Amino acid sequence: MISFPVQYPQDRVFRNRVVQETQAKKFFPPAAIGRNSQSTIKESIMNWDRIEGNWKQLKGNVKQQWGKLTDDQLDVIAGKRDKLAGKIQEAYGISKDEAEKQLTAWQDRQK
Numbered sequence: 827m828i829s830f831p832v833q834y835p836q837d838r839v840f841r842n843r844v845v846q847e848t849q850a851k852k853f854f855p856p857a858a859i860g861r862n863s864q865s866t867i868k869e870s871i872m873n874w875d876r877i878e879g880n881w882k883q884l885k886g887n888v889k890q891q892w893g894k895l896t897d898d899q900l901d902v903i904a905g906k907r908d909k910l911a912g913k914i915q916e917a918y919g920i921s922k923d924e925a926e927k928q929l930t931a932w933q934d935r936q937k
Contacts, residue, residue: 873933873936873937874907874933876936877905877907877933877936878904878905878906878907879905881903881904881905884905884936885897885900887932887936888900888910888932891928891932892914892917892918892928894917894918895913895914895917899913899917907929910929911925911926911929912925914928914929
């Protein structure tokens with residue numbers, strides 16, 4: 827009998843918990859998931875945690891970048907990346923990938 831090794835997706839760390847790679851793709855753009863990208867994911871998480879913690883101060887930067895978002899929407903978003911991406915997508919009528927691309931570029935400029 828021939829036996830094949832079972833391959834499981836690698837686990838990734840997300841906000842102090844372990845998630846499978848397939849779940850991590852929901853939180854990070856495809857470029858961040860891949861071979862030897864553990865440090866990229868950690869940097870992204872740490873950076874977004876900083877953004878979330880300073881959300882009140884950074885709302886002005888978000889408003890400057892995406893002027894169609896209202897103050898009420900920004901209050902509801904409360905620094906949550908997935909909510910912000912969804913509101914950008916909704917307000918500008920762009921794809922999820924494009925919203926994530928814009929959000930990642932904005933996030934990188936906040937370092």
